[in-house]
Every structure is written in structure tokens, then in C-alpha cells.
Amino acid sequence: MKKISGLLTVSLLLLGALVFAQKQQKIGDNTTNIAPNAVLELESSTSGFLPPRMNHEQRNAVSASPGLMIYCTDCGDGQFQVFTNVNSWSGINSVVDVSSVPCGAYVTAGVYKKFMCYNLGATNTLLDPNIPVQAIHGNYYQWGRSAPVANASTSSAAITGWNSVNAANGSWADGSKTAYDPCPVGFRVPTKVQWDGVLANNTVSRTGSWTNDGNFSTAISWGPNASTKTLTLPAAGYRIGTDGTLLNRGGSGFYWSSTESSTYAGSLAFGGGSASTTNTNRTHGLSVRCVSE
Known part of the structure; x- marks a missing residue:
């Protein structure tokens, strides 16, 4: 007797239910007395649904x-x-119902913006976004480019073939989301003004050792008070713009903004005792945390 995959079996049964709208289906040891409100019922005392x-x-x-x-x-x-x-x-x-986590921050007084709960490229988006671990550190991006240049598992050594040429002006922009913006639909790279707003209108707190030893357990957080975290950014360090070598993971974090500044671009930079916006070489590889459009 040939086996049919569970997905195909269920698909065929559901198709049958659509064709014969009033016909119910029951599969298992006892196929009588189907529940009156079920289109499909599985019944067994010896096997499970796979x-x-x-x-x-x-x-x-x-x-x-x-x-x-x-x-x-x-x-x-x-x-x-x-x-x-x-x-x-x-x-x-x-363990954590991430759909109920209010990820975001005030970007001006009284104006709350939704941010993605994890760095762009995080490999496990079902973990608690306020507990920094490697799986939520995400990727590193050069300003103005949509493809990542490294991720949290990439060696800290220099990267062969690293691109040390700046992306062109307008590759990312404050006024609208460009085709090179790496964020998913409905989100974009934050502006420098929005990062300044996060710093000015939320209460900051910190987690971890703040040592440049490559650890994944250090992060900065913001929220309405020191005990409530609604936006947590891992201290992922950065990839230096000359050859892609990883620096300062565990001791500091650097996150892109979409804002141009001459041949540089704006970013959020933070460490164990400070946080501010600054201008950064566009060829550095920084983290990205997307904000809702």
C-alpha cells in the first residue's frame, strides 16, 4: 500500500469538503459520530497527527x-x-508570544512608531527580542545597499572581495523608501531624526558586560521606563569599511539611518555609557533595525 504524505492527504480531504460542501470527513480508528461542527475530524487512541x-x-x-x-x-x-x-x-x-510584544519607541513626544522586533537578518524571530543572543543579532549592511555583507556567524577576520566603494547618493533616502532599501514591505531604514527621537523620548537601560570580546549577550534597550523594554538593540559591533574585519561586538552597537551627510551617512552609535547619532563611512558594515513606514 502506497503512503501519501500528510499534507497531500489533508489537501485532498479539504478539496473534497469544498466540492461536497455539506459532506464531513472523519479519519481514524472510529469513523462514526463525527463532531457536528467539524468539517474534518481525526480520531485515534494510538497515533498522532504529523x-x-x-x-x-x-x-x-x-x-x-x-x-x-x-x-x-x-x-x-x-x-x-x-x-x-x-x-x-x-x-x-x-515560550514567548512575540505577536504580543509591543516593539517600538517614541520618535517624537507622543508619537510612537513600530519597529521590527529583531535586527534585519535574525535567524530566529521566535525568541524573546529583549534577551540578546546570537540568533537575533542579524546581518551587517553597507549603507545604500540591499544585500548583506556578513551575518552573526561570519568569521571576524577580513572578508575577501570586500567592496570599499561608497554607494551612490540617493541609494537610501529619508523622503521615501528606495529600491535598495533592504527592509521588508511596510518597513524601511529609519532616518537619523527618528533615531534622535528614540534617544530623546524614551528611557534607556542596558544589559550585559559591554566588553569588546565578541559576546552576543550585550544590548541597549528603550521603553517607557527602565524596567519596560519595547526596543532592544544588540551590541553587534561593526564591519570596518576597508576590509570587513569585525570590531567591537559586545562592546558597542552601530545602526544605519537612511540619512546622507556629504560622503558619509547617519547612524546610531552606542556603548556602555553613551548613545548618540553620528556620521559614518558608508562602506562600514552596520546593523539595520527597520521601522514602519
């Missing part, structure tokens, strides 16, 4: 619709996940 299993890279390649469910084998310790109506995967058995 959904499609895949790693997070395979999951991300799926053209998903809200409600689609899979088992992600390398998300945390492995977990059931469902694709939500906000176009993201959420863990059914996740």
Missing part, C-alpha cells in the same frame, strides 16, 4: 497563507508554527 517537517530555511521558501501550519525542526528546540495574518511565522508552543 504535519510537514522542515527547517527554517525551507519554511521561509514556502509561499504561505494565513493558517498554514508546519513543524520547524530547528526553531528553538523544534516547534509547531503557524503562518499568521501579519505575514509572519509564530510558534504555537513558543
Whole structure:
């Protein structure tokens, strides 16, 4: 007897339910007495339901619709996940319900803006965004370019073939989202003014050792008070613009803005005792935290 995959079986049954709108389906040891409010019921005292299993890279390649469910084998310790109506995967058995985390900050007095909960390129977006670990450090980007130049797993050594030429003026822009902006739909690289607003209108707190030893457990946070964190940025260091060598991870963080400044570009820079906006060489590789458009 040939086996049919669980996904195909369910798909065929649901198709049958659509064709025969009033017909209900029951599969299992006892196929009588289906629940009156169920279009499909599985019944067994000896077996379980096994959904499609895949790693997070395979999951991300799926053209998903809200409600689609899979088992992600390398998300945390492995977990059931469902694709939500906000176009993201959420863990059914996740320790943290990230959909309820109010990620964002005040960018001016009384004006709250939503930020993505994780650095762009984070490999596990089901973890607590306020507890810094390697999986939420994300990628490094050169200003004005959409492709990452390194990630949190890349060696700290110089990178062969590093591009030391500045991106052209207008590659990113304050007034509108350009084609080179790496952020997903609905988000963009923040402006320098928005980063200044975060600094001026939120309460700062810090986590970790603030030592330049390459650790992943150091971060700065903002929120309405010191005990409430709504925007946490890992101290991911930066990739130097001459050859891509990683510097200062664990001791400082550098995040791009979309704002041009002569041949430089604006960025947010912070360490264990300071945080400010500055102008940075465009060929450096910095972190990106996207803000809602």
C-alpha cells in the first residue's frame, strides 16, 4: 500500500469538503459520530497527527497563507508554527508570544512608531527580542545597499572581495523608501531624526558586560521606563569599511539611518555609557533595525 504524505492527504480531504460542501470527513480508528461542527475530524487512541517537517530555511521558501501550519525542526528546540495574518511565522508552543510584544519607541513626544522586533537578518524571530543572543543579532549592511555583507556567524577576520566603494547618493533616502532599501514591505531604514527621537523620548537601560570580546549577550534597550523594554538593540559591533574585519561586538552597537551627510551617512552609535547619532563611512558594515513606514 502506497503512503501519501500528510499534507497531500489533508489537501485532498479539504478539496473534497469544498466540492461536497455539506459532506464531513472523519479519519481514524472510529469513523462514526463525527463532531457536528467539524468539517474534518481525526480520531485515534494510538497515533498522532504529523504535519510537514522542515527547517527554517525551507519554511521561509514556502509561499504561505494565513493558517498554514508546519513543524520547524530547528526553531528553538523544534516547534509547531503557524503562518499568521501579519505575514509572519509564530510558534504555537513558543515560550514567548512575540505577536504580543509591543516593539517600538517614541520618535517624537507622543508619537510612537513600530519597529521590527529583531535586527534585519535574525535567524530566529521566535525568541524573546529583549534577551540578546546570537540568533537575533542579524546581518551587517553597507549603507545604500540591499544585500548583506556578513551575518552573526561570519568569521571576524577580513572578508575577501570586500567592496570599499561608497554607494551612490540617493541609494537610501529619508523622503521615501528606495529600491535598495533592504527592509521588508511596510518597513524601511529609519532616518537619523527618528533615531534622535528614540534617544530623546524614551528611557534607556542596558544589559550585559559591554566588553569588546565578541559576546552576543550585550544590548541597549528603550521603553517607557527602565524596567519596560519595547526596543532592544544588540551590541553587534561593526564591519570596518576597508576590509570587513569585525570590531567591537559586545562592546558597542552601530545602526544605519537612511540619512546622507556629504560622503558619509547617519547612524546610531552606542556603548556602555553613551548613545548618540553620528556620521559614518558608508562602506562600514552596520546593523539595520527597520521601522514602519
